[in-house]
Amino acid sequence: MQAEQVRHVLVVGAGLGGLRTVEALRSNGYDGRISLVGAEEHLPYDRPPLSKQLLAGTWDADRVALRAADAYDDLGVRAYLGTRATGWQPGRVELDDGATLHADAVVVATGVVARRLPDQPDTVHTLRTLDDSLALRAALDTASSLTIVGAGFVGAEVASNARDRGIDVTVLEALPVPFARALGEDLGGLCARLLVESGARLRTGVGIDGFDDSGALLLADGDRVTADVTLVGIGGEPRLDWLSGSGIDVTRGLVCDASGRVDGADGLWAVGDVAAWWDDVLGRPTRREHWTNTVEQAAAVGAAIAGGEPPAPTVPYFWSDQFGLKVQLFGRPEPATRHVTLHGDGLDGGPVKGTVVGLLRDDTLVAVAGFGAARRVARYRALVGSGATIGEVEEMAATLA
Ligand SMILES: Cc1cc2nc3c(=O)[nH]c(=O)nc-3n(C[C@H](O)[C@H](O)[C@H](O)COP(=O)(O)OP(=O)(O)OC[C@H]3O[C@@H](n4cnc5c(N)ncnc54)[C@H](O)[C@@H]3O)c2cc1C
Numbered sequence: 023m024q025a026e027q028v029r030h031v032l033v034v035g036a037g038l039g040g041l042r043t044v045e046a047l048r049s050n051g052y053d054g055r056i057s058l059v060g061a062e063e064h065l066p067y068d069r070p071p072l073s074k075q076l077l078a079g080t081w082d083a084d085r086v087a088l089r090a091a092d093a094y095d096d097l098g099v100r101a102y103l104g105t106r107a108t109g110w111q112p113g114r115v116e117l118d119d120g121a122t123l124h125a126d127a128v129v130v131a132t133g134v135v136a137r138r139l140p141d142q143p144d145t146v147h148t149l150r151t152l153d154d155s156l157a158l159r160a161a162l163d164t165a166s167s168l169t170i171v172g173a174g175f176v177g178a179e180v181a182s183n184a185r186d187r188g189i190d191v192t193v194l195e196a197l198p199v200p201f202a203r204a205l206g207e208d209l210g211g212l213c214a215r216l217l218v219e220s221g222a223r224l225r226t227g228v229g230i231d232g233f234d235d236s237g238a239l240l241l242a243d244g245d246r247v248t249a250d251v252t253l254v255g256i257g258g259e260p261r262l263d264w265l266s267g268s269g270i271d272v273t274r275g276l277v278c279d280a281s282g283r284v285d286g287a288d289g290l291w292a293v294g295d296v297a298a299w300w301d302d303v304l305g306r307p308t309r310r311e312h313w314t315n316t317v318e319q320a321a322a323v324g325a326a327i328a329g330g331e332p333p334a335p336t337v338p339y340f341w342s343d344q345f346g347l348k349v350q351l352f353g354r355p356e357p358a359t360r361h362v363t364l365h366g367d368g369l370d371g372g373p374v375k376g377t378v379v380g381l382l383r384d385d386t387l388v389a390v391a392g393f394g395a396a397r398r399v400a401r402y403r404a405l406v407g408s409g410a411t412i413g414e415v416e417e418m419a420a421t422l423a
Contacts (some may be wrong), residue, residue: 023126023289025329029054032115032125034107035261035415036060038068039131039294039316040086044099046324050331055125056099057315059115061106061132064122064152065091072155073179074343078186079159084153107132110268112288127327128294130265130276130284131320134258134311136417139171139178139230145238147253149176160251165189165250169239170173171230173200175342175349177255179249182344191222192247194239199228209391212374216393242282260296274298275309282323291327295318298408304353312340337407343397347375350399353389355381355408362412364390364419365398385412398422 033040036058051206067086075081109116114124131219136148147158168184170177173195177313181191217224227243238248262272276292277285280300284290298307321333342349365367368377375394387410392399
């Protein structure tokens, strides 16, 4: 359908991707009807502070709101909050209140749901929503011990937060080295050091058998682990249950072309954590659960539906704030075959802070990771984007030394 024929855009998922899609539609001149359907009662809010400032208590809940309530009137969007989409057919979406909304374009921004362990008791926490964060914060307020299953970014940030409160922290990780799949063993080792140097206990290669009646964790090696608070932070599953009857393949997230059109589904688009956009560099659909990726995809889809100019391609980016420093990664680490230290000596046993590492495929830069070195890392962004050679990278390192 041509942009000028689109008269109603329906965005499913009132989070970061949903809101940014609405804003991009308007900023690209779309002046038709927009509806925003969100399962939560809250207006769109930001998730990174849920494991950082909100959990620490330095921010109140109202500070995570992405926009003030009156901004939605200014955007001319009708929000259906506390309402879940339950089905899609070309041109229409069914809602859990029995209503059906007809639309010329539907954008899916339903994010992920926190993965749980089998038979996980309700007393065990997960962290994905504002309500999850407030519940965990209240529990930590009176806790002296915390067990975290999963040393991913959310687990590490909560561990960092709890250590700041003086709580005794144990982190259980299935892999031999945390983050090994995302960053490789050496960089994962730096993340592990941050955890351990904070005084947290890190147990790797740990299998979980389940829970006993008291809610204690039963480990595969026969151990039983108890704590005042337990958090399971083992990633998320794309929230696509509501599309299960639609005939669309949802096994790998919503597979899209390189501009966010869902494969084989007319008038359907997807952005954010739920979407597996075609990645020309990797040569496959790729799902990224990162803030910047969501914002960029929403900008692109809003522009495409409104008939605006597509934004310029960017370099993937994520950050995590933990143990007093910012961990950052620009680029695609997946094809890397080797790495070189560009600054700092964390990989040689020195302080992790200040370490910047280049990830290379043969002699081409594919990603740069930094630990407490934000200004330096940013300087490599363009080199990652252009696929710089090792010579160019070393030249930059010498300039910044
Ligand atoms: C605790 C935490 C910390 C994070 N920290 C960082 C960080 O430091 N750096 C970084 O790069 N990224 C971070 N992220 C990731 C980042 O927040 C996400 O990438 C981003 O929120 C994804 O936006 P989204 O719109 O795809 O999904 P979401 O923001 O999750 O929004 C999806 C919305 O859709 C709603 N929904 C689901 N199903 C339905 C349905 N059937 N009908 C209607 N609505 C539905 C959900 O209720 C939800 O409100 C963090 C995430 C979390 C949870």
